[in-house]
Amino acid sequence: MMCMRDEAAKRVELVFSLFDANGNGVIDSDDFDLMTDRVVAAAAGSDDSAKAAVRAAFRRYWTTLATELDADGDGVITVEEFRPFVLDPERFGPTIAEFARALSALGDPDGDGLIERPLFVALMKAIGFEEANIHALFDAFAPDAADRITVAAWASGIEDYYAPDLAGIPGDRLVAARTV
Template sequence: MRTEAAQRIELVFSLFDANGNGVLDSEDFDLMADRVVKAAAASDDDAKAAIRAAFRRYWKTLATELDANGDGVISVEEFRPFVLDPERFGPTVTEFAEALSVLGDPDGDGLIERPLFVDLMTAIGFEEPNIHSLFDAFEPDAEDRVTVTAWAVGIKDYYAPDKAGIPGDRLVTVPTA
């Protein structure tokens, strides 16, 4: 596993611990889904339902694969190796990536405008300078939009254990001026 991938996963764990109790539990994924849906007020009900389902699947996959003792929580030590295993976690990441990127395209034109991208990523918990750096890495068009596809691929790459130098690395490191 590359150092960059490990750093990305540590950050994801800290963000998904939405209730701040140091472990992941079902409440975290409900809280995160609520925040993201609230940020996507203009998106349609199907897109909102899809992201809620993706968060539920994310939790269900973790709980099924990692909660061997049945205590209803996942520690960071349990989380690290599993999330970076594309064979075990890939379909969950794909569903999440597609649901989140489509949520960012309420008008269905295949493009995501920067303000909504920032709102959604802020709802997840990323820092605003890092969000703008990521958006810029996706090479927005002249109207400051990125494609749904570029964002979905970027999310999937974020979870790839063998990738470095990807746009998602900008979410971990503070961009320099």
């Protein structure tokens, strides 16, 4: 595996804390159900196929984690189990790519290839990111004059977020100054 940058480690710690949607200190299937329901609810204007795709992507994310990491079969993933696996592109890259495509497409209910800031913010808040950090991320994607970013830029940004060797990426703005 590639060398993990400090920025990547911080991104992973944040993702783990967000995926622990019920706050019990581990990630389990219920956490993914809670997060999926929140994200789908935030995308009320999206069509059923986009909602189904994001549900499938969240389910695959959980299934991949459970299959790869839950060696003792207890149905939970600890941060220690999560950290090295999620930043391994060989093992987790396809799952992240599917998740990135599904989530970014969910943000484009009219299919024009563009995501408006309000829906982007709603989806990211549903995941659990802080609003100030969400706006900083959106701005880092260089929105157009109508305050929109491309679906492709967001999908690429999601994939970059999980890259162990990247720093100075838009996703690093999500880690800045979290309040608990």
